[in-house]
Amino acid sequence: MRAPVSWLRELVGEDALPATTTGSEIAAALVKVGLEEEGLHGGDITGPLVVGRVLGYTDEPQKNGKTIRWCTVDVGEHGQMVTEGKHQEIVCGAHNFAVGDLVVVVLPGATLPGGFRISARKTYGHVSNGMMCAVDELGLGEDHSGIIVLGNHLADDPERLARAVPGADAIELLGLGDEVVEVNITPDRGYAFSLRGIARDLALSLGVPFTDPAVxxxxxxxxxxxxxxxxxxxxxxxxxxxxxxxxxxxxxxxxxxxxxxxxxxxxxxxxxxxxxxxxxxxxxxxxxxxxxxxxxxxxxxxxxxxxxxxxxxxxxxxxxxxxxxxxxxxxxxxxxxxxxxxxxxxxxxxxxxxxxxxxxxxxxxxxxxxxxxxxxxxxxxxxxxxxxxxxxxxxxxxxxxxxxxxxxxxxxxxxxxxxxxxxxxxxxGEITLPEPFGFDVTLPTRLVGLTFERAEVLRTLAEIGCEVEELDGDEVRVTPPSWRADLRTGPDLVEEVARVRGFAQIPSVLPQAPGGHGLTAAQRARRLVTSTLAQQGLVEVLSNPFVAEGRFDDLRYAADDERRRTVRLANPINDEQPLMRTSVLDTLLDVLRRNVSRGARDVSVYELGLVTRSDGQGRQAPVAPLGTRPDDATLDRIREAVPAQPWHAAIALCGDATPAGPWGPARPVQASDAVAVALGVATALGVTLRVEQDDVAPWHPGRCARLVLADGTTVGHAGELHPKVVAALELPERTCAAELDLDVLVGAATGHVAEARKLSTYPVAHSDVALVVEESVPAARVEQALREGAGDELESVALFDVFRSDQLGPGRRSLAYRLTFRAPDRTLTTAEVSGLRDQATAAAAAATGATQRGA
Missing domain, CATH: 3.50.40.10 (Phenylalanyl-trna Synthetase, Chain B, domain 3)
Known part of the structure; x- marks a missing residue:
């Protein structure tokens, strides 16, 4: 909204805004009470810009078909300064004037709006000492059909027309020196979209009375x-x-x-x-x-x-x-x-x-x-x-x-x-005026951080147009004016009191955070997961949780897969992605593809985020009324309608896990790398996961590992993606990925108290055992049986060899494990180690049907 300084002066009074007041000073006063300055306009014309009288002219046709007028113009005393006592000679292309008319003449040395500087110049065979001006050239409008003839332009203003004599200052005569202040009107201050509103706030800022032009x-x-x-x-x-x-x-x-x-x-x-x-x-x-x-x-x-x-x-x-x-x-x-x-x-x-x-x-x-x-x-x-x-x-x-x-x-x-x-x-009609409400006059002091005396608060409320009724104690009843429908509560009035005092006076004080309980266990665990993945060389990314209709088909989810049950957005940001993701991999793989398409070859990324799992019930959340807190029953129904949104962590890997170098050739990313990263996350949380073979989309059926807790609860999957998924999503060959349910994993980590194991200073004892099992028996199951049978002195189990041969028979393989034993209080004897090994072997045989190779 623009406000000419002269118009504001009329509304506020010349005593408050003397003629020497600049637009910058007015803008500063308005900023003080919360009206943001957008810019200053006008006042950029410099003279000489004077009134001239046309003494005569000659029409001169030109070769281009245009007829110009070679004019003689009386500009009063200004003629002596420019042309040594002669009347001004000016070339003009307009024809809407006659001899004797009063016109506006800009002389050499003047500057018109836009920084257009005027000088004497030769044109159409004459030296034109200035220019007779049209409306648009002075910024008075858009009309360029002819020059300004003051007899017509000021016909309704005889007083100003009487002052229009040759040589008179046209800047003052036409008000061209008037500055215009432009302010930005925020949506809550509609009253300021008028000179009435801006002048009212200016009077507030200057501390002078305001006369409402509507009264x-x-x-x-x-x-x-x-x-x-x-x-x-x-x-x-x-x-x-x-x-x-x-x-x-x-x-x-x-x-x-x-x-x-x-x-x-x-x-x-x-x-x-x-x-x-x-x-x-x-x-x-x-x-x-x-x-x-x-x-x-x-x-x-x-x-x-x-x-x-x-x-x-x-x-x-x-x-x-x-x-x-x-x-x-x-x-x-x-x-x-x-x-x-x-x-x-x-x-x-x-x-x-x-x-x-x-x-x-x-x-x-x-x-x-x-x-x-x-x-x-x-x-x-x-x-x-x-x-x-x-x-x-x-x-x-x-x-x-x-x-x-x-x-x-x-x-x-x-x-x-x-x-x-x-x-x-x-x-x-019948209008609705703002309702009165109670207000505590001590509230500005408590909220703003400055001391506001009762008299100042009441005076400010009256100045902004409120009616105030005194009540008991510090309470008053305030009725906002009709033009301030935005004033509804006590804090609204506090803002008014503060802005009239001046926002610049409010000190900048860093708020003191109240004492709290810190991060929750789940938040600490998620931060630990983030740090662990970053330490393993992965880069965190963020993807929008919206997917297209065909994404679940691209990932080869079965028709009855629960991951197909999701939520459809009523007003999606992108019409092509109207569904909420049910797996972080749904969107993380797009990030991987985008990085590869832009030249990255070895990419390792991860993301922690929420996924949406619908139970298919399609519950409708009630719409609570505005203005009041919903009751507990309504809040419970709203919560019930919100689908489950567990935290998941996903990783995606492609390219080389180890680059080529003096140490040897590069090693491409393998399914085991994704499994290792997932196990590293669990280890950081103090959770032991068992690795089992599985066949679930979107992973390769022969290179997919299911990660489970000791009680059999599935935490997630890791391995190499199915080739058809890789093709559908345009990913690099042999791309690997993993996804973990963090809510399950963190629950397992926080559901028990980890006890530190006392370090033993006694030497370790190693014993190797090779067990022959059916191909269908997972190595992890054999390892679990060995751990259960070996007892507390078993420190670690490591699979170091897998062997197949015709001697073992079809469908069978040999798994070689290294068992490491250590006692906390003594050095184990060979007999004790052999006994513990035999216990472990017997447990594996009972659990998996394993036989000791060579026995």
């Missing part, structure tokens, strides 16, 4: 009666329980001269605020909107049937708006209709072509209404119409302002357009 029109406006234009408010489908229109004011002005010229002072101010002057009727409504913040609309009364109805759109209705676009209306759109049948306006957004004021209009119906912010915002976005009216309505317009705005617009149409106001006044 006088509101006080003198005629009372509503039943003689005004007929208006009906009907809203059969209000949004969030609020009517689309709760107040509608209509006033009639007859005999308006729509061809009357918009006064230069009004056109200048519209231009300064970024709006293009169009016609008197439109300019008046825009001027009132910019001043007060209340959008208006003007109808051609003769094109209406006799009544207006405000209602929601019906299915199939269409409206051609003022921008010439035919729009299909939505049932949520609020419309201003002619008699309830023909749509005229999308309420609060833009009018239609059927009711606009034209060159033949004489009688005008002025509308000033209050529309629901949500309704207007949705319509503006639905139709992509971010109009000036919509910007204000969606931020909240003062509902008590409509009568004053309509009265001011009627006065201007009568004064400037020669119209006559009808006596009838329409004012229908």
């Amino acid at each position: 006088e029109p509101s006080r003198t406006a005629p009372a509503p009666d039943d003689q005004g234009y007929a208006v009906r408010l009907r809203d059969d489908a209000p949004l969030h329980g609020r009517a689309g229109c709760d107040r509608y004011v209509a006033r009639t002005v007859r005999g308006v001269d729509v061809h009357a010229t918009t006064p230069s002072w009004m056109a200048t101010r519209l231009t300064q605020l970024g709006m293009r002057p169009i016609s008197l009727t439109v300019d008046v409504t825009n001027y009132v909107m910019l001043l007060l913040g209340q959008p208006l609309h003007a109808f051609d009364l003769d094109r209406l049937s006799g009544s207006i109805e405000v209602r929601r759109a019906r299915a199939g209705e269409r409206l051609t708006t003022l921008d010439g676009v035919e729009r299909v209306l939505d049932p949520e759109d609020l419309l201003i209709t002619d008699g309830g049948t023909t749509p005229l306006v999308i309420a609060g957004v833009m009018g239609g072509e059927d009711c606009e004021v034209t060159d033949s209009t004489t009688d005008v119906l002025v509308e000033a209404a209050h529309f629901d912010p949500v309704t207007v915002a949705r319509s503006a976005r639905r139709h992509r119409l971010p109009s000036e009216a919509a910007k204000r309505f969606e931020r909240g317009v003062d509902p008590a302002l409509a009568g004053a705005a309509a009265e001011l617009a009627v006065r201007l149409l009568v004064e400037l357009g020669g119209g006559t106001a009808d006596g009838g006044v329409t004012d229908v």
Whole structure:
């Protein structure tokens, strides 16, 4: 929102803003009370820019078909400085002036907007000592059809026209030295989308009284009666329980001269605020909107049937708006209709072509209404119409302002357009004003960190327009003003008190964190997992947990696989990925492929994240009412409807595990590498996992390991991915991966207290044993049996050889293990070691049918 300094001076007073006050100083004052400075405009023209009188000219046709005028112009005393007493000689391409006209002349040495520096230069065979200016060249508008003729431009301002004599300063005459402050209006400060609102905050910042420009029109406006234009408010489908229109004011002005010229002072101010002057009727409504913040609309009364109805759109209705676009209306759109049948306006957004004021209009119906912010915002976005009216309505317009705005617009149409106001006044509807609430005057001191005395708090509340009723003790009852619907609670008022004092005075204090319990056991365990994976050389990545419909087919999940049961998003970020992942590998493998496609060859990545597991029940969570905390029963139903979301950790490996070098050739990544990384994670948590062979997607059926706890609970899988999965996802050959259920693994780690084992200083004793078993017997099962049979003196078991031969028979293999024994209190004898080995062998034989090789 832009605010000319001269206009602010009128609203705040010359005593508060003397002529020497700069735009920078005003911007600083507004920043003090929370209005962010967006920029400063204007004030960038430097003279000499003067009034000149055309003494004569010669039309000179050119070879290019253009006719220029070689003019002699009287610029007063400035002529003596530039051309040694001669009148100025200027080349001009415009033809809309005559001998004797007063024009605006920029002389050599001046600078126009945009840094355009003027100098004497030769053109069309003459040396032109300056330039006669058009409207757009001075930043007063966009018109370039001819130069400014001051007799026309200032026709409505005789006082200024009388000061337009040759040599007079045109910068001061036309207000071109006026700076314009631009501020950024946040959504909660809709009142500041007007000169009224900005001036109020400026007065607050400067500590001076503020005279509301809406007070006088509101006080003198005629009372509503039943003689005004007929208006009906009907809203059969209000949004969030609020009517689309709760107040509608209509006033009639007859005999308006729509061809009357918009006064230069009004056109200048519209231009300064970024709006293009169009016609008197439109300019008046825009001027009132910019001043007060209340959008208006003007109808051609003769094109209406006799009544207006405000209602929601019906299915199939269409409206051609003022921008010439035919729009299909939505049932949520609020419309201003002619008699309830023909749509005229999308309420609060833009009018239609059927009711606009034209060159033949004489009688005008002025509308000033209050529309629901949500309704207007949705319509503006639905139709992509971010109009000036919509910007204000969606931020909240003062509902008590409509009568004053309509009265001011009627006065201007009568004064400037020669119209006559009808006596009838329409004012229908019932507005909802902000509700009073209790407020503790000590709250600003407690929340802000500064001391605010009671008198200052009450004074500030009164200055921002609140009504304050004294109660017992520190409590008061506060009724916010009609233009501040955002003030609903005590903290809202605290912000107001703080900003009037000045946000810059609030000290920066680092808050002290209260004592707590630190991280939970699960959080510490997940951090340990992250550190362990990073220490093993993997890089952590983050992927979005959304997958496409065909991802589960790419991973070869069976039709009845529980990992196919997931949650579909109602409003996905990407329409091609509407499902939540059920495995971290669903999305981690995309990261691996992306890195490989960008030139990486050896990639080792991991991710910790949530997965979504649906039970297929499809429970619907209840929608709790706004403004209050849901009861316990509602919260329980909401929690029950949320699907399970366990923590998982996944890794993906490709390329070489060991690079080539002097030590030998490179070693490609193998399934065992993925298993080793997974086992390393479990070891870091103090959990022992058993490795068993398995056949589960998306892993290779012969290179897939199932990782289980001692009680048989599956923690996850690791190994090499299935070749068809690798092909479907465009991954490198022999890509390996693993995924662990961290909730299960962490639960096992935190479910028991690990006891430190006392270190023994006695020597170890090794004993090897080779056991022949069926191919179907997992090596891990044999190892488990050896551990169980060997007793407490067994320190470790390691598989160091797998042997197959015809001598062992088909379908059989030999597994060689090295058993390491150590006693905590003595050196074991050979007989004791042999006995322990035999116990272990016997246990393995009983559990797996193993026989000792060579026995």
